[in-house]
Amino acid sequence: MGKFEKRIWIALVLVALVSFGFSSRNFLGAYTAVVPNSGGNYIEGIIGQPRFINPLYATSSTDRALVNLIYAGLYKYDAEGKVEPDLAENFPEISDDRKVYTIKLRDAQWHNGLTVTSSDVVYTIRTLQNPEYNSPKRIDWLSTTVTAIDERTVQFTLSAPSGPFLNNLTLPIISETIWSKLSPEEFIQSQGNIQPIGNGPYQVNEVSQLTDGSVQSISLKAFNNFHTRPSYIKSVEIKFFDDAESLLKALHGNLISGFGFNQFENRVQVRQSAKGLTIHQIPLPQYQALFFNTTVRSLGEVRVRQALNTATDKSAILSEVFDNQGLLIESPILAQQVSNLPEPTSNTNLDEAKLLLEQAGWFYPEGGNVRQKGTQQLKYRLATNENWINLRAAEMIIEQWRELGVEVELISMPTRELNEQVIQPRAYDMLLFAHKLGADPDPFVFWHSSQTKAPGLNLSSYANNAVDALISEARATTDRTIRDEKYIQLHNIMKQDLPAIFLVQSVYTYAINDNIKGFSVSKMPDETVRFFNLRDWYLETKRVLQKN
Template sequence: MKNNKFFWLLSLMLVLSVFLAACGNDDAATPKGDDDKEPAAEVDEAQVLNLIMSAEIPTMDSALVTDSVGFDLLNNVNEGLYRLNDENVAVPAIAESEPTVSEDGLVYTFTIRDSKWSDGSAVTAGDFEFAWKRAMNPDTASEYGPYMMGGVIKNATAISEGKAEYTELGVKAIDEKTLEVTLEKQVPYFLSLMSFGTFLPQNEAFVTEKGADYATNSDNLISNGPFVLEAWDGTGLSWQLVKNDQYWDAEAVKLTEINYDVVKETATAVNLYTTGEKDRTGLSGEYAMQYAADADLVTELETTLFYFKYNQQRNGEDTPLANVNIREAITKAFNKQDLVDVVLANGSVPANYLVPKAFSFNEAGEDFRDINGEMSEFNVEEAKAAWEKGLSELGVTEVKLEILGGDTEVSKKMDEYFKSQLEGNLEGLEITLKEVPFAIRLDLDTNQDYDIQVAGWGPDFQDPHTFMNLWLTDGGNNKMSYSNPKYDDLINSSVGELAMDPEARWDAMAQAEKLLIEEDFGIGPIYQRGTMSLVKPYVKGVVSHSFGGDYSYKWAYIEGK
């Protein structure tokens, strides 16, 4: 779990995500803030923060965002019923207080506080009803709407299956100040979902007026959060966040401006930091070693996990990865310790699991990770044996596979390492590398047009289910034709009949994790991300989160520059 250390590693984006963020498929870092959220006294410094982002913004439509960049920015320009505080606890935000809950635990009633959009119009309960139903409207083509609401909000699953209309979603504005949400079943982590980007409100009149242009650039956006997005043309490599004077808690916001530039090369990012043009930068490889003793250095282990996605069917035909022995061989054929020590050199650790260490704990304080421990570890002999068996079953002596990765400097180095390790340890394997910008990789993932993809996931809420539900047959990140009915039954039971039985629920998810990683080799875990970064000492109060949007700048400030 995150502590109050503050760091940065956007320059190490491996161009997954859905982080997808959120999160999905993403690999932007998540720094924690300094100990104090507000300065002890009034400060005279210009309240301007200068940051680096390692990828462009794909979209700012909360119904369509699937990446860490988008969710990070949405977390700062918009606000939902709840917001994560500096301890990663979801607390009322646009909701005036905690909701009232029906006796059966299915109906939540929220009161909307007095708040405004950046154009001066009131934020209403109707804005939430409109946004959530829009995310479930098939015409919107939202990925996260069905993924986040399915099995949670009443009728969401039926809507996604075409058995109900999106207008039947269990959310209703009783009046301008009262929002009623009806659940499909009791959901232990429901309130933490209310801080997530997909559940943000949208102003119906504004969205309708803008039509297809909505959220395509900063001129076609309005905000209800601490900042507004400016100087974004929809495709550019720079933009700004400017304090939103209409925000209901504007008095708490000290920064007047946050300037972003997309920088994909570590050398360039470090140079911008050392010359004072940027206030923090991520480090890796030789730069991590060079600055290991620097007074500005901050390190931390995140709850973001990276892995190989093995696409079993491409263009309607089975790939060699449809063979479980081929998947096992690749999973075990590369040295993860050398990868994190030499290629990344940023505090990351080898991952032989799906649910990260120090992420989810039971009531006794026990880490979920301790149940299964390490699985499918690096083992060349076992990899070669599985490889030979797989080749025999396929009736071939050679296999050609493509690895899809990102276009950042670190991503390219990592892909070269994979190619060297896999070709060196698995005779007859030929690897080609396809390194593309983040938005293109998202399209290729959506279209299932890849063989092996270097992907990553940051949690959307603080529960193992945020990682486990990705690999359901119809899971949001399962664009690789993996399917196991036993896995589906275990995960569905963990949010069904076992939802209110914590011990049995964790056992079901642990069984499913072992099935996915150690028996099916449905994915190949690579590493749990750590970060090493340089941060200017005058930057205070930035808060990071172990799930959902990466950063909160609401309480950040500059002092002692």
């Protein structure tokens, strides 16, 4: 073969190879798809120490987050914060009187290989109902009876219909075989509270502790026999930090892949432009409000409350105090929980506020700078805790109201003292504090007139017969459409009545490495349920043939 023929042959081979490459790429694009593959390791940083990785005792955000990785309940929350089946095969069969819930269990295993049965469900509920175990969840189950119909069928009987009850069924289940051997005293001291055997998507692999007993990290591995499918990410490591500063140092040193916070609990600043991170901001059913004690004579006047609300620049508080990590609200009814709620507006208008006070008979005395009516003056004491978010918001509001002719003295103290000395006896004119609602929008404990005394949390001592009726009607039905209608009516009443100035709804800021895919949570009943979705996250991918 001559040189010329050889060159032509080489050129033809190169053309063929290039053509094959393009054809292969076109084939891959047309007939295959990229899908998640198993593998990889995710490391999350959490501020705080685990103490009770046990569904019956977990109250801290650290414990509850770990419980949601290691345990499963009959139901869980999906990416939009709605309840969906987990250990249950389907949604419950509910009796005509809405009091009896019958649930079938799917085939599921504990991490030790035993089968999850209805006896485990019954044991979990009856144990937390037993006052000897002193579970903080007990109050949610006092009016419920639970029975095992057969090995895979469980039945709950309520004393009265309850709209929020389905949320109770997201409680993770513990194993009767493991825990029933322990007395109440042994139960709370068990090593199983730190090295649990659960039934969730991940199982404990290793717990790393220092000599003083503090936990440095917990290593988890995907549970291969999980009842839906194994998680894509094969291992998860949770590292524990004392404060935000040390956590951020670990992030910048690439020692963790992600972390989360909300401004009410940890003041952390992470910019959307942070390199290598995707920042998610997810609304939480938690809000900051300034509660008026409506038993105080002047604060019992609607126009005074309306004037104070109109003079409050909520947008400035959101920007300066929350670093825009929050949402403006107008009532205790939140858009993430109720459909078709009107968009909130922020209409700060000092002139309108002054006019409202004057219409109510509040004027400046000669030479004075505080409005009065007769012998009454617009002077108040505003109480809050020592949380920076609440303190700074209170200071801004006091400054804004000064121009209105209202004088306010700020009183702050540690949360425990505030609760015992001020909140429980309702010994305040105003209180700036946060309400944490939970998964269901039911505001009974916060706004029904029967809850004006401790331990009720109607912090405004607010009483309105129409509001009471709407709250009672909404919590007595499981019909979502009817409940939404009642809550929108409630929203409209409270927006006008203003027993409190509803300031900012909290968001959960979650920063995770760009390499992590599959995070799709848009709403959460609380920050700890972000891990319900972790079984769908992935780091690795593969190509598979597409089905026609």
